[in-house]
Amino acid sequence: MEQTTKCEMLLTVNGEQHSVIARPADTLLFVLRTILGLTGAKPGCLNGDCGACTVLVNDVPIKSCMILAIETVEKKITTIEGLKHTPIQQAFVEHFAFQCGYCTPGFIMNAHALTKKHPLASDEIIQEWLQSNICRCTSYKEIEEAVKTVLANNSASLNDNHF
Amino acid sequence: MIGNSVIRKEAWDKVTGAAKYTNDYIKAGTLHAKLVTSRYAHAKIKEIDTRAAQTVPGVRAILTGEGLPLTGEDLRDRPPIAFEKVRYHGEVVAVVVADTLVQAEKAANLVRITYEPLPVVGSPREALKEGAPLIHEQLGSYQKGIGTYPEPNTNIAHRTKIRKGNMEKGWAESDVVVEANISFSPSDHAAMETRCAIAEIRPDGYIMIHASSQSPFMIKKLISSYFGEDVGKVIVHTPLVGGAYGGKTPVQLELLAYLASKAVGGRKVSIWNTREDDIITSPVHIGLEATVKLGCTNDGYLKAAEILYLFDGGAYSDKAIDVSRAGAVDCTGPYHIENVWCDSLCVYTNHPYACPFRGFGHGELSFAIERTMDLLAEKLQMDRLELRMKNAIRPGHTTPTQVLLNNSNVGNLPKCIKRLRELIHWDDWQRIEIDARTVRAKGVSCIWKTSTVDTDASSGAILTFNPDGSINLISGVVEIGTGTKTILAQILAEKMKMDIKDIHVKMEVDTQTTPEHWKTVASRGTFMAGRAVLEAADDAIRQLKEIASIVLRTPIEDLEVGYGKVFLRDDPTIYVDIKDIAYGYKYPNGNAIGGQIIGLGNYILRHLTYLDKETGAGKPGPEWTVGAQAVEIEFDKRDYTYKIIRAVSVIDIGKVLNEKAAIGQVIGAMSMGLSWASRETFLFDRYERVLNPQLRTYRPLRFGEHPEYVVEFVETPQIDAPYGARGAGEHGLIGMPAALANALSIAAEVPLNELPLVPELIWRKKKGEHHGSI
């Protein structure tokens, strides 16, 4: 009975194509974790409230608990496993921007997209974006410092290019 | 090495998604359980009909509460699955086990339960009223631990009494007396990782548990004790834990996972809390109603304290008893008072049951005490910090449980207050009108805390050497985010005079191969496990020197260990590399001596005692960390809204071991304290059902709502602690609610003695004063 409701979908995750069999009602988060074994995206509420499951869909941060896997067919999905040695990861490490680490993949995905889309983001934009995620260990000050370090480097390199 | 901001060992795992938490280990073939929970806060269970649920494909078992032993750490009052009646909204009534989570959920939705609602108890004061419904009719028959005193035929699970000095004398010497009532409802830890437990019973009888827990060793002991399993056959694995804050000390889901596995012939079963279950079904942050009466002389010296703490333990006492006891132990806050009367009660209500929360009763008691201190200062017309300075606890004073303090077992509170005063520019202004609507104000509080852990709590460490001379560090401390395992590596690197990169820390705890660390609680990881690591290092050093003395043909006494070598103290050019002896030493002809170096160490807390039943006298913990805190706010007099501008902590940490990590612990705790104080609470309806069991309606602080944080440390070493360091994982939280309430009370010019401090509360209090202001 279960089988008949499932279908095959072709997902592109971190640059690799995967054919998965899942229910249309399955969320992207479920498929990433349970079928593809990519457990970096974390379930925190399954309700779109906490941001721990944030991934990028076509470079836009999306709460993967709030989107069906089938909606992401033919789109480009990036998870924390797809980020390698990015400035934001380095900055999170150096600024002690996490403790337990559970919210970290979601925060990093969101912050990474932010620093790409708004290389010179204002405080207002940083706040608007990062308010989507909850961190229960840090004071957020550490995360703010990490993100601002990356932005400052963006700004420095832009200046280098221009002058 | 000591003091350096060493990056945590698991840092790169955590920023790449490689870090694994309990729920990340679920493999194909694992069955999934879904909890069926109560819609009522207090009701008889008339019938549980599982017939429809059983027909859902994939369902393997449905468990209900019959025939299970009662559980509880101090008092066995809780059936793992409700039996005959439910006592809180969200209590587990049945557990459905199925092949997939979807099937389990489908079936859970089909379990039909018929209830007969009972009158509910909504607060400790209600619970103590004559004729209040009894939540535990059989309280008198429950099995209880030493030092637990339930009062049968009442809703009192436990009472701790503090009787110090002579109250009559104290009141007679008091010129000024104030009394305050404070209260707040239970709230939640809201760790980002919800609790999860996986159990499997192997054909040979070994019980394998994977759990997101602060107490893997307690899980093993309790499963053994409740269900008669051999303690050595229960093996608990705890990987990284995604936030705990005390909420993962109780043993709850693990019991259900064990029972569920047993019901399906030992197959592996996973129970993973939804956020809603995690908020109300699993244990919560305790609530409190308190009355504090303080007396002092005209010049502000405290003479008497009469304190009633009514902790809202919820439906089951579990660790709430211990929290209420901790509240009694440090009931006066960090002040020297010769005459103290305190009753601290753990009271049953029909609320979700409580457990430790970061600060372990101290954030709670400090809110009561520090609000009263401000009221006293007001009445005396005395500077609020001066009043605190005058009464600050010091060496030579005794605590409420009559422990004599000395230069080691208590930090330097006057120094903290003095530094705080400078940092917040206290003497410039304390309340200032910015314009017609805006006022700024500063609120202060002082904190102290000891750790009321079991008197025989111990910690062990094992160091195994690798062929290259690097060391594997194995400790029973759970990495819950505090970075303790990295600090242990720092302690070891310092001791061995080696590069920290050559220390490999085992992050996961496995109770079969990891030596016990009692529980990862009470800011005690660094102290206890640190002592164990130092002892293990001494053991390894002794073994290294023994082999080296043979190889180098020299007395052991002439040798030193460090920098990857064992060398002659007077001539370091004569040495042997540790890598050449870590696995034994091989002579050129093939003969070998020694063997792998394995250093062992343990530490047990010393001289702790139970508290006297009638007076509370006794030694509850090893040392008291102290500190002074402040919050500065900007308040809108028209709207009663406010912003937190700055939060400041000065804490006597003994010795800073890792600066950034220490600051991170303190500001993280401050953030949690401000979040709790400013917005977190359960909201109950009149049937005591929780109305906000989601992060959408139970809303912790978010990015951008955070103030500026300022942290400074004072260093008064605790002589028996590793490098003098004191516990500091919780202390940043303790004074935040009180400091915020004090600042807002000053700004709004109305006493604010409740939490959370939302603008509507301030509006309500102001309206109570000036009728019909809107």
Add this chain to the structure above:
Amino acid sequence: MVPFDFTYHQPSSIQEAIQLFQTLQQQGKKTMYYAGGTEIITLSRLNLVFTEAVIDIKGIPECRTLRFDKNYLVLGAALSLTTIEEANVFPLLSKAASEVADRTARNQITLGGNICGQIFYREAVLPLLLTDSDVIIAGKDGLKQLPIQQIFQKQMRLHPGEFLVQIMTEQTYLSLPYRSIKKRKQWEVGYPLVTVAALKTNEQIRVAFSGVCPFPFRSQTVEERLNDRQLPLESRINEALHHLPRPILDDIEGSAEYRLFVLKHTLFDIITELEGE
């Protein structure tokens, strides 16, 4: 986790969507249109929504329109709120939308989904009510254009099988002075205590509300009282408050009495500022 199964359909035209709905319904399947999906997923896991089929309208080009057509701004119902915010062609809508949920969620939440949703705040509708926007509805008889005031009464009054395709707003409204203020129980994130959006046109102030009652609304009586400039502002506001629809929300976000307190000050600030412009 959605504890039931549904089939997923992604039509590429309005026609196809309508057809699909008919077919699925004939098969006896409970069917829902699906845009951002956030609310359907949220409420499904709480067993507050049940469906056997979803028709995702995000693949329909008309539903993703963002363009000016003659004197109208045309916005597709499946545009995400952040797309609308960033395009910023309708500043009042950008502002009101930007206060919904959080930024990441708004990458997913759509204009149509917010307006047609069950969760009763539906704050994106406020600017549409204030600008007398029209809505384009698709149904089995084809497309129809209706004033939003007509079809949005507390909620969208769509017939089974119909779905919202587009919103059309007269361009002249887009540059008028406006305010939109959301007040919450505490600070930045959460449902509203009150949300007030206002627009000034021909020296008259239009006001629409969310969070005050269990539905968003714009009220002619309330606006008349607020614009009765013969009276001092405070009296106008008090009069307006008396004429609010009922019930005033009294829930975990705030008591009814407190909401009115907050609303009063919010209106005071908005009107003072707008009348000053």
